[in-house]
Amino acid sequence: MAVVGFVSANRLVVALRPWPADYGLGAKVAHLAQHAGSYDVLLIGSSATYYGLRPRTIEAALAARGQRARVFNLGVGGMGSYEQVYLLRWVLERMRPKLVLYEEPRFDPLLWYPDVRNPRYIHWHDVAMTLEALRGLAFVDAPPDYKAQDYAATWHGDWKLATALEHVELCAMRATALGDGPRIAARWLGLAAPLRPTETELEAESGWLDIGAEPDPGALRQHERFRADRASWDARVADIRAQNEGRVDLAVKFDQRAFEALRALLDASGAQVIWYATPRAVGDPTLATLAASGALAPYLPDNRPEFAPELYDPDVRWDPNHLDAAGAERFSLRLAGDVADLLDTTRSRDEVQQEDAVQPAGGR
Amino acid sequence: MLFVELRFLPFFALVLAVHWALRAHAWRKAWLLLASYVFYGAWDWRFLGLIIGSTVLDYAVGERIYAARGRRPRQRAWLALSLAGNLGVLGFFKYWDFFAGSAAELTAWLGMPIALPVLHVILPVGISFYTFQTLSYSLDIYRGQLAPAKTPLDLALFVAFFPQLVAGPIVLAREFLPQLEEDRRFARDVDVKRALALFFIGFVKKSCVADQVAPLADAVFAAPGAVSTGDAWVGLFAFVAQIYGDFSGYSDMAIATALLLGYQLPRNFDHPYLARTVAEFWTRWHITLGRWFRDYLYIPLGGNRGSALRTRANLLATMAVSGLWHGASWTMVVWGLFHGAVLVLERSPVLRWVTRLPLALGALYTTLVWTLSMAFFRAETLRDAVALLQRALTPHAATAGAPTSPGWAWSVLIGLALVHIATWRGRLVERWTALPAPVFAFSLGALTALALPWISLRPAPYLYFAF
Numbered sequence: 001m002a003v004v005g006f007v008s009a010n011r012l013v014v015a016l017r018p019w020p021a022d023y024g025l026g027a028k029v030a031h032l033a034q035h036a037g038s039y040d041v042l043l044i045g046s047s048a049t050y051y052g053l054r055p056r057t058i059e060a061a062l063a064a065r066g067q068r069a070r071v072f073n074l075g076v077g078g079m080g081s082y083e084q085v086y087l088l089r090w091v092l093e094r095m096r097p098k099l100v101l102y103e104e105p106r107f108d109p110l111l112w113y114p115d116v117r118n119p120r121y122i123h124w125h126d127v128a129m130t131l132e133a134l135r136g137l138a139f140v141d142a143p144p145d146y147k148a149q150d151y152a153a154t155w156h157g158d159w160k161l162a163t164a165l166e167h168v169e170l171c172a173m174r175a176t177a178l179g180d181g182p183r184i185a186a187r188w189l190g191l192a193a194p195l196r197p198t199e200t201e202l203e204a205e206s207g208w209l210d211i212g213a214e215p216d217p218g219a220l221r222q223h224e225r226f227r228a229d230r231a232s233w234d235a236r237v238a239d240i241r242a243q244n245e246g247r248v249d250l251a252v253k254f255d256q257r258a259f260e261a262l263r264a265l266l267d268a269s270g271a272q273v274i275w276y277a278t279p280r281a282v283g284d285p286t287l288a289t290l291a292a293s294g295a296l297a298p299y300l301p302d303n304r305p306e307f308a309p310e311l312y313d314p315d316v317r318w319d320p321n322h323l324d325a326a327g328a329e330r331f332s333l334r335l336a337g338d339v340a341d342l343l344d345t346t347r348s349r350d351e352v353q354q355e356d357a358v359q360p361a362g363g364r
Numbered sequence: 365m366l367f368v369e370l371r372f373l374p375f376f377a378l379v380l381a382v383h384w385a386l387r388a389h390a391w392r393k394a395w396l397l398l399a400s401y402v403f404y405g406a407w408d409w410r411f412l413g414l415i416i417g418s419t420v421l422d423y424a425v426g427e428r429i430y431a432a433r434g435r436r437p438r439q440r441a442w443l444a445l446s447l448a449g450n451l452g453v454l455g456f457f458k459y460w461d462f463f464a465g466s467a468a469e470l471t472a473w474l475g476m477p478i479a480l481p482v483l484h485v486i487l488p489v490g491i492s493f494y495t496f497q498t499l500s501y502s503l504d505i506y507r508g509q510l511a512p513a514k515t516p517l518d519l520a521l522f523v524a525f526f527p528q529l530v531a532g533p534i535v536l537a538r539e540f541l542p543q544l545e546e547d548r549r550f551a552r553d554v555d556v557k558r559a560l561a562l563f564f565i566g567f568v569k570k571s572c573v574a575d576q577v578a579p580l581a582d583a584v585f586a587a588p589g590a591v592s593t594g595d596a597w598v599g600l601f602a603f604v605a606q607i608y609g610d611f612s613g614y615s616d617m618a619i620a621t622a623l624l625l626g627y628q629l630p631r632n633f634d635h636p637y638l639a640r641t642v643a644e645f646w647t648r649w650h651i652t653l654g655r656w657f658r659d660y661l662y663i664p665l666g667g668n669r670g671s672a673l674r675t676r677a678n679l680l681a682t683m684a685v686s687g688l689w690h691g692a693s694w695t696m697v698v699w700g701l702f703h704g705a706v707l708v709l710e711r712s713p714v715l716r717w718v719t720r721l722p723l724a725l726g727a728l729y730t731t732l733v734w735t736l737s738m739a740f741f742r743a744e745t746l747r748d749a750v751a752l753l754q755r756a757l758t759p760h761a762a763t764a765g766a767p768t769s770p771g772w773a774w775s776v777l778i779g780l781a782l783v784h785i786a787t788w789r790g791r792l793v794e795r796w797t798a799l800p801a802p803v804f805a806f807s808l809g810a811l812t813a814l815a816l817p818w819i820s821l822r823p824a825p826y827l828y829f830a831f
Contacts, residue, residue, distance in 0.1 A: 001802045005809030013817055117821045181817035182576070191772060 013177045018187040020119040023077025024050055024209065027195035029090070031202045032072070036095035039072040039206070042271075044088055045103025048278035049075030052323045054332045055206035061336030067343055069099070073207030078113075078120065081106045082133050085262055086124035092269040100271045101339070103278055104287060105262060105296070107255040109136035109163070112144050116166050119183065122173045130171040134164055136255045210325045211318045222319035233314045236281055237305045240312075243283025244304055250293065253286055259295070274342060277303035279311035279331065281320030300338050308334060365406040367563075367617040368571050368823065375403070376621065383625055389547040393521050396625065403526035404490070411488040414453060415529075419520045421449045422498045426512040426519070429505045439506055446502035454495045457485055462692035490530035492689055494523055496656050501537035503660055510538045518544045527621040531614050533632040534652040540627070548626030557797045557804055559623040564808060565793065566616025568815050573780060574609030575820030577602045582824075583767040585742050588752035590766035596756035598769040600735045601777045603742050608637065610827045611650070635788040637781070640726030641719050642706045642733055653689070657682050676711070680704035690741070695749055699740035706733055 019029045032039075043053050055071035062069055074091065076083075081104075088100070111121060125133075143151050143159040151159035173179065186192040197209050211219060250256065266273045275296050277287055280303055287303070290296045305312040311334070316327030323331055365372055379399045386392045405412055425446040432438040464480035471478040501519065504510035513519035522540050584591050584599020591599065615632035622629045636649035646654045658667075662682040668675040680701060687700020709715040718729050736753065743749035754760075762768060787793060797804065 001805035002809035002812075005806035005811075006813045007809075009810035009813035010816075013813060017817075176813070177817040179817065179819055179821040181572075181819075184817060 010176065013180070013184065014175075016184050016188060017177055017180050018183060018192075020123055020183075021192065021195055022120065023047065023079075024197060024207070025076045025079075025087075025120070027197050027199075027202060028074055028076065028207055029087075030195065031199065031207075032074070032091060033094065038070055039095065040069040040097060041071040041099045041101065042074055042091065042095075042097040043071065043101045043103075043207075044074040044084060044091075045101075045276075045278065046075060046079045046084075047077040048280060048321055048323075049073060049103050050077055050207070051075070051209060051211040051318070052278055052328050052331045053335060054208040054328050056208075057329055057332035058336040058339070061333055062340055065337075065340040065344070067340055071206060073205075075103070075207065080112070081108045082129050082136075083120065083124040085132075085258075085265075086126070086129050088262075089265060092265065092271075096269060097271045099339075099343075100266055100269075100273045101335070102262075102266070102273055102275050104284070105259055105275055105290075106284075106286065107132070107136045107139070107258040109133040109167070110140060110144055111163060111166055111170075114146075116170070117173065117179070119180070122170050122178075122180075125167065125170040125174045127171060127175075130167050132255075132258055132261075133167050136258060137164060139253055139255050208328065210328070211322050212324055215318075219318070219322075222322075226314075226317065226319040230314050233320075236320070237312050240281065240283045240303070240305055243285060244288045244301075246283070246285030247289045247292070248285050250286070250289055254290065256295075259290075272346070274298050274300060274339060276300035276335065279303055279305075279308060279323065298342050300335060302331065302334065310334070365403050367614065367621065368567060371406075375399075380624055384550055390517070392548065393517055393544060396526075397517060397521045397524060400521065400524040400526035400529060404524065404529055407489050407530075408486075411486075411491075414457075414488055414491065415494060415524055416520075418450060418453065418494065418498050419516070419523045422446055422501050422523075423513065423516050423519045425449075425502055426505050429502065430512045433508075443502055443506045447499070450495050450499050450502075454491055457488055457491055459688075459692045460485060466694075493532045493534055494529060496534050496653075497537070498523055500534075500656065500660065504536070504538050510541070513537075513541055514545060525622070525627070527618045527625070527627075528629055531611070531618070532650075532652055533615055533618065533629050534656050535629055536652075536656075539630065543627050550626065553626035553628075554624060555797075556624070557801070559620045560808060561620075561793060561797050561804075562616045562623070563620035564812065564815070566613040566618075566620060568818075569609040569613030569616065571613075571820060571823065572815055572818035574606045574613060575823045576818065577605045577609070577776065577780075578820070578824040579822075580769055580773055581606055581742065583769070585744075585748070585752070587766050588739075588743060588748045589755065590763040591752075591755055591760075592762040592766070592768070593755055593758070593760045595762060595767070595769045596752055596760075598773045598777070599752070600738055600756060602773070603738050604637075604731070604735050605777060605780050606824070607738070607741075607827055608633075610824070635784065637731050637734070637784055638723070638727045638788055639730045640721060640723060641710055642703065642730055643710050645730050645734065646703075646707075653686070657686055661685060672711075676708045679707045679711075683707065695740045695743055695746055698746060698749070699737055702737050702740060 019026045021027070041055075041058075043049055043055070043058075050073065053073055053075065055073050058071045059069060062071075074087065076087070079087070084103075088102070091097075113121065137160050140160075142148070143163065148159070151157065151162050155162045155165070177184070183192070197205070197207070201209065212223075215223065248254070263273070276299065277284065284303060287296070288301075291299045291301060302308045302311060310316075310330050311323065311327065313327075316324055316330060318324040318327070365375065379396070382395055383392055386395060401412055401415075404415065425442050428442045429439050429446075432442065461482050461484065464482050467478065467480055501510070501513075501522070505512060513522065518541055521544060522535070522537060525535075525540070528535055580602035581599050584595055585603070588596075588599075612633035619629045619631070630652055632651050634648040634651065636645050639645035639648050662678055665678040665681060666674055667678060670678075681704075683700040683704030684697055685700070687696040687698070687703075690696045690699070706715070710718060718726060721729060736756070739749040739752045739756070740746070743752060796807070799807065
């Protein structure tokens, strides 16, 4: 009877639990829950997407190429790779986008935040995602540098075991809604802080936010540091190019099973997918290797300064990893142009295929 | 190891299973002693030596005091050895730095500075609690109220019994040793519903109440001279809720854990914030400590058997020592003296009228006195305590940059007060445990699922572990 009582009440509590609100996540999920049918194109990724891709600009650029679409920016600050898959899964259960633009399909199971037990980490740790993350640990060489010492002090330095236990703990916390009471009460009693972006902002900009408008203290600190040290930017850009030249053994460094599962999820939704990289301040040899192998097609490698020099202009950057509003305009136009090209190519190919399919019948 | 830690669950499940699986009573006691040492050693095994040393000393001394019946001077000499040994260890680990620092300040003030070394010794967890327990053993034998433990194992288990080892309740030898002499039977000695209910309630008090309101108090006590009057009260009341949830929650879990093993521990709290007077409060708050000081300090000092002046002096002395027991600092001494002064005043015409107040007003008076005293209990320094009291008692706006309490703070604190009243008036715990077993089990499961979301993800350390 105790188990029955526990499970009954637990199901109720879990059903009432809201999504974490920070960095646009709660607001965007709430918006999509209400307006699932309003969008054709979904951009999903990290803060580099959140602040770097403006749907209104993309829509206008696509319209100019004869492709009408409603675009939604589902970029979320601090979004990790498994959280991104979890969010995509949730979205695809509710909407049928024609096109999904997916930022950097990496599968990084490391828990980077200093405070591991945070609502964001807890929220995506359902059993399926936790098992994926545990498998992903096999493809990682080392823990985050700043955590190495802590891990060395626990579990006899076996950081993989320590990380795996953290994942299991997060999964248990999710299942029991541990620590979620204040968030649930705040949400249902109307005491929660207003979500950001507001619904008006979401209606106006479809998920994009100008990083320079009311930046949080952390973003402001990054901005000031970047402005104060612009001299080193050229050297850093050169490093990015070198990093992107690197190649890795995908069988050892990349969870291809997780990638296949992600592709299968997208295929099942019927959406066309375009993978893209954002103009970050670090290169990514794994993505570069994946792209070179052809597994990532179609892929827009906008993390390559040599291909997208206008995005690495320090005058349009807020900080090393984020574009300001002017940079977002440039990135959005560039991405929209590439997307339109890809769609044109796909359309032409489809038309040829359709003609090929129709020709024999017409011939009879 | 803490009751609210995840690792306690498998530990206790194993202890419980093996305990009841063993047939021989002596083996059960040996198993519980081993488990108790593991429990304590999980914090720091090096300090197990202190517990074992204290046990050996008191076993030997207890035998000799008992053997010297009728020869008071000899008994007194053995008792002095026990007191010196136990209080010496407690004094060194808990009070050396305090007295060395205070002596240095005093001699410097007198112009004859003497620098005693400040050793920064680690305070062994639970030392104040188990020292008082072992002292009760020697003192009761000396008074002729107790025969020595039948075996060293019995005494060792009395001292180290893990449910109450680190934070009480402070069990007297005369109430625990007899339980060790008789075989435990599950059907007779274990009230499962009461034990599970107590553990659940204790867990909720600690993890869902104390840990959740702790940040409210922490913020205010971090800037005691800068907060607004309203926030000063929020901080004080939050700490009042925190310390009750923390300590009475631990006691509830200790009693429940012991009960599941077939042993009865004394009640330690009885809705203290509903006491009519401060004198009554001290019979309902940390009951086993109050009883210890009454039996082994206040009464030996003369209690209320002498003149009114002597009684007042005894009260003040007892409460000052009680303050020092809670912490080696002048804030704690002032806190103890403050309570001693209120107890004296309640016996005088100045405050005797409060004893005639209706319950609601009496409880309000008692809670206010307790709340104000918490400024000394929680503040780092006397200066901080006075600054916070100034903020609370005279109108102040917050200074720039001072922490402000969230809007929901008052609602939560008032809600907790209402729960405190409702559980007492409605006898909710008694009614709950009287439910038929299936209904009780279902409700316990459901309440557990409803409580888990309210566990703080940033647990505060147990306050009484520092004592």
